[in-house]
Amino acid sequence: MTRKLMTNRRTVLKGAAAGGLLAAAPLAARFASAQSSAPIKIGFQQHSTGIGAAYGRWYGRTTEAAVKMINDAGGINGRPVEIVAEDDGTDPKRGAEVLEKFANQSGCDVAFGTLFSHVVIGSAPAAGELKLPYFVVSEGHHVASGMLNRYTLQPGITDVKSQVQAMAPYVSENLGKKVTMIYPDFAFGHDHRDYFTAAIEAQGGEVLEQIAIPPTETSFTKYFPKIPRDTEVIYHVMVGPAVLTFVKELGEFFGPSRPEIFGFIDSLEAVDLASPGLEFLEGTYFWEGNPRYAQEDQTSHDKMFREAVGVDANGASVSDPKDVSTYAHMFGCWETLHIIKAGMEAADYQGPADRAKLIEAVEAMTDMPEGDAHPQGPKRFNGKTHQVFGVQYISKVEDGKLVKVHTTSIEDTLYPDEVDYTTMSF
Amino acid sequence: MLEGAVGAAVLALTALGLSLVFGVMRVVNVAHGEFFMLGAVIAWFVATSIGGHPAVGFVAALALAPVIAGLVAVLVDRLILKPVKYDPEATIVGTIGVLYILQQTALMTYGPEARPVEPPFSHRIALPWFEWGENGLAMFYPWGLSTNSYKLFVIGAAIAILLAFWLIMTRSKAGLIMRATQLDRETALAFGIPVSRVYSIVFGLGAGLAALAAVLIVPIQQAHYLMGHDPLLLSFIVVIIGGLGSVRGTVVAAVLIGMSDGIISVFLSPTLAKIIATLLVALVLVFRPQGLFGKKPA
Secondary structure (H helix, E strand, O other): OOOOOOOOHHHHHHHHHHHHHHHHOOOOOOOOOOOOOOOEEEEEEEOOOHHHHHHHHHHHHHHHHHHHHHHHOOOEOOEOEEEEEEEOOOOHHHHHHHHHHHHHOOOOOEEEOOOOHHHHHHHHHHHHHHOOOEEOOOOOOOOOOOOOOOOEEEOOOOOHHHHHHHHHHHHHHHOOOEEEEEEEOOHHHHHHHHHHHHHHHHOOOEEEEEEEEOOOOOOOHHHHHHOOOOOOEEEEOOOOOOHHHHHHHHHHHHOOOOOEEEEEHHHHOOOOOOOOOOHHHOOOEEEEOOOOOOOOOOOHHHHHHHHHHOEOOOOEEOOOOOOEOOHHHHHHHHHHHHHHHHHHHHOOOOOHHHHHHHHHHHHOOOEEOOEOOEOOOOEEEEOOOOEEEEOOEEEEEEOOEEEEEEEOOOHHHOOOOOOOHHHOOO | OHHHHHHHHHHHHHHHHHHHHHHHHOOOOOOHHHHHHHHHHHHHHHHHHHOOOHHHHHHHHHHHHHHHHHHHHHHHHHHHHOOOOOOHHHHHHHHHHHHHHHHHHHHHHOOOOOEOOOOOOOOEEEOOEEEEEOOEEEEEOOOOOEEEHHHHHHHHHHHHHHHHHHHHHHHOHHHHHHHHHHHOHHHHHHOOOOHHHHHHHHHHHHHHHHHHHHHHHOOOOOEOOOOOHHHHHHHHHHHHHHOOOOHHHHHHHHHHHHHHHHHHHHHOOHHHHHHHHHHHHHHHHHHOOOOOOOOOOO
16 A cells, blocks of 8 residues: 555646746736846745645745745846746655656756755755756755755755754753754654764763654654653654644643753644643744744844745734744745845856856855845855855744744854865766 | 553554455455545544534534545445446455545645644543652652543543444344345345445445544544555554454454554554564464454355
8 A cells, every 4th residue: 555646736737827827927028138038947846745745835835925026126137937836745756757847848947945855865866867956945964965966955944964063052051961852764854863962962961862753653652651761851853744743742741740842843833832732832942943933133034024925923824823834944945046046147047058057156155144035044155065054043932932042153053064066077 | 551542442443444344345445544534634624614612523523524434435335336346356446546536635625734623622641650769658740651531532432332333233133234244145135135235334334433433533643634544554454463354353453453552662662563563464364364353264
């Protein structure tokens, strides 16, 4: 009984319809100055179905908003941008097929958007073979670790290794030194396991137990008895459709006598903090890529970003307060699209023949100041490792809301290069 | 331990449906897990559209979901299984088709998200632990040693449903007719039993049991369009171990698999529990192909 996901034709149709709308809009006059007014096509590998569906939905909304903003400002090199969205079913095999479709059938200039690390790892070889620039928004360390290729870049979101490295000092100084980790049993979770264990040991702490849970698991209590009694801090990160069950069962397991809890917000992305059963999270800590709740010191850029995507001050959809966003991750789509724009303009990109020039232009990027193109914060891109670095946030649950208590510096997140993609040939 | 009991209770109900359908109709229902999913998804729709106290929605779901899932199953029986004359191979292919139709329909209408249904009641019950401390024997409540009132309810409800099912099968006329059809289709037909209607009802009942199990579990887990996969696999394991078509075997095997899964998971590791369950299937197939309680083929 293998589980098979069929192509969701509705998504394809939707993507096509959205593309058609964009093309049909009365933009002809505005884009007339370009040499070619044909749209620049960006293939969007979207997790519309499968375990990444909640992320796919919000990555889609963010992408739509970013493209609208770019087109309203005149597009890229005077040409409008068109998104070709395809569902990959959060499945690595399907992911590679989708890239092939982008390159050979839809005539896309670049591909972008993937989150789940196993899909990125499954798709990247196809991008290399097809010579299709592949901009991922995944957080995985696989780009900077050197396991992928010159066509795969991650310029819009930081990777797990830099995130956990920046968290370890805070955890060991404020919460405790004896940590038990609970993480999903695939590449993304293994990044957490390996790099956090190393980082907390560097701080004089130790990881007592590492509990791996298959990402498709639906009941979790049976994993918890392995948590050692002398644990001071629980470090949790979970993904998939059952994250709410996971956190609820964690709370039920501990009852009133819980240790300190530090989680990656991935465990509760797209989940309402006010859900019944989550009251025990009061006073616990979360890593956030981007604070879900509008903070007191909210920047004008974050305000603009929220409005453009349609997210309210609580991080939920403006049209449905129960539809909570994946706020800590989806800014990556927005920033990546702006980097594709900047790269194409720097390379004077005309068509697929200029793909190598585009990659070289992105590799040449370094510091990116905070702004409307980078609402999450300032970034520093490393052209050699194809990975961006940026500030990280730690929030504490207070009165049922996430309140920012610590912001790391970019320096906290840096580590020595492990690869130099620029030495590889195209 | 209690985790295992909850698992066993739900598993027994689901597997019973599969076993019943096979026993009476000789149909291997590959879409069984999807009826489970259907039950959970309908429970969500009912619970959210009714509103008010979560218990009201839950009770309504408990009543409606099995009926709707059962009706869908009756439709499947009439439209797909009957035209292929219950041919064993054709029904397997047919139910695989039903599996995808149900799964994709759920995806198109319900969407790809996992959604929770609020339990009608839920209290954390902490169990005390005694230990010799500085002041002699002290009682304290350590983390982890606790359960939830709703989980206890699931176990109780499942036992009640199983008992009711057993009574129906052994004491009522409907049960007699079903058992007669199971024993010998031709003779039952000759005695004036409307076999084709019995088949429809049995198929509906099987699906209804799966849906009922799903409604019970959905406040603990969440409704998701891919959730039918695991229960299907586990039901097959249980039915193979217990013997296809044997109600007693199904229940015993469900308790065995569910409890051992819970206990091995807690004390060793969840992966090992799955390995042992699969190993058990292989052993049963090698040494007792008819299952623990199955009858030898004549």
